[in-house]
Amino acid sequence: MDVAAESMRQLRTWNLSQVVAARAGGRAVVVKATAPFLGDEPRAVDLLGRFAPGVAVPVLARDPTLRIMVMPDLPEDHHGESDPKVLAEMVDRWSAAQLACAPGVQEFLAIGRDLRAEAVLATADRVVAAVSPSLNGAERRALDQARASLGTRLDRLAKCGIPDSIVHGDLHPGNWFGPPGGLRRTALHLLEPVRLWLAADLFGGFLRQIEPSEAPYHAADPPALAQALIRHAN
Template sequence: MRTVTLILVDDDGKLLGALPPFPAEVPFWPEVGGVVTTVRERFGIDVAVLRILFTSLPVPHGGEVTYLAQTGGVPSVDLAPVEVDLDDHPHRAAYARVGGPAASLAWAADALDAAGVGPITGVLQQRTWNLSVIWRIATAGGPVWLKQVPSFFAHEGAVIGWLATVGGGPSLIAAAEGRMLLHDIPGDDLYAADAGVRDAVAADLHRYQLAAVGDVERLAALGVPDRRGALLGAQLAGVVAAHGGGDPRLEALAAGLPARLAELAACGLPETLVHGDLHPGNVRGDLHPDGARTIIDWGDSFLGHPGFDILRITERGVTDDERAAITAAWADRWRADVPGCDPERALELLVPLAALRNAAIYAAFVAAIEPAEHPYHSSDVDFWLDHASKLPA
């Protein structure tokens, strides 16, 4: 449960005041669908949630949360006077600024018209935070989704476009400047996926990764971050140097990176397109291994070792035996397609690197967002560094 306060500004950015606090059932801070619906029903106005301002907790779940929201309406209650710093910040996403949501929806309307999908008949903002804003849009041709991401995820639209060339990924209507219009995907986000579904997802991804092996330079030219070989080593050594606090276990891990990466390369698996966050919630479809599935949310994708993804999809939610079976099937697929490679040894070498990479990604998020948003990710850097320090060398 969250207790939500919205501080309102008008369409010119003028501070209006704060609505009375109200509860939001879903605790995760980025989820704003229920928030905007409650405001419409309780206070009689439509709002666009721009960004988070204050929180009572250091983690993005529950507590008291204050957002800045834009409205063109007049609420049915008096607004409380507030003082808040509305100065701009260089790391603020375009969609988190006054007028940003309206500009994105106007772009969507033009793109839908050009694609012949049909006029917009309804809009509901679903999520907003420093990693994305998502709207569900009703059209005469059916529901579509508008997603916009910050500059450090700007390659996502290009990756989805590339996936279409190999018969995978979401169905893209249009993409430009971090904005993506996507056809609706029937089904559910597969957070509850069992081992069979996870293995099927890994098999789907294997097909895309095989196709990407011969296309990595094209993907790099499209802006997909390159974390192959020494570039990965530099990223991981950098997070230890900046945030490791002199921990001797982390220092030893960093010092051994060149040798570890050389042995990893000798295992013979090709570097390719990596999803980067392949948990079951980033797959949408049916909870059955033979059902339809679509891997979504490619913003974390990069060029690197395919083992990162199998470690992520087996990270939690499966038993040790299930994890071993999914991993063995993954290894068999790579051995069949790349004779002589050693997938099992590659994963052994990757385990501590995966933890360091998580820390590096969260550190990069924190460095690229404004201070009010740091609670979304700041505790994750220390968590993953501590985890890496306790893994076998």
């Protein structure tokens, strides 16, 4: 697909990706480039389209080497962030998409991050090792306590009956449960510290891989998330 260079207009750029509006083949498109340490987004979109047709915007063209993909353009107000009805519909549709994608977990695991129980426990161990030197004795004991209770929490989460599936990187973890119910509300409660463990590890990974000039913007994130874990444990 040939993209007209003179039509390109930068929409967003930051240390993780860049988004450019352009025209290709007589139509409006969006060109997105992502950082090398992120997952294979075009392949994830392909899989999502196969298991849950109509949920994802299709990929029109891609260059795996340059980490670039081309997608159809969308109206700027398509996300409806200020409209509760649109947000509720988004949650319902994403919940349904995750359920539809559950049979394809192994295919998604091949291109994305494993967020199942054993991987979460390993993530928590990395976080403890990374942030403990910056904590005082009481804080380290509280963090160790949070880590010690994590296995039981994940066992309780498994009993909620929610199948393994994909998680959207830009949605709050609770959004995929859809309309609240007894077990779903319990699962949401159980997932809150899991979200904090994963976020602390995620930002630690960013610090190890992003440009030095960007590091100051995230340097305080892992310790702050560790403090949030300690508050949750208390």
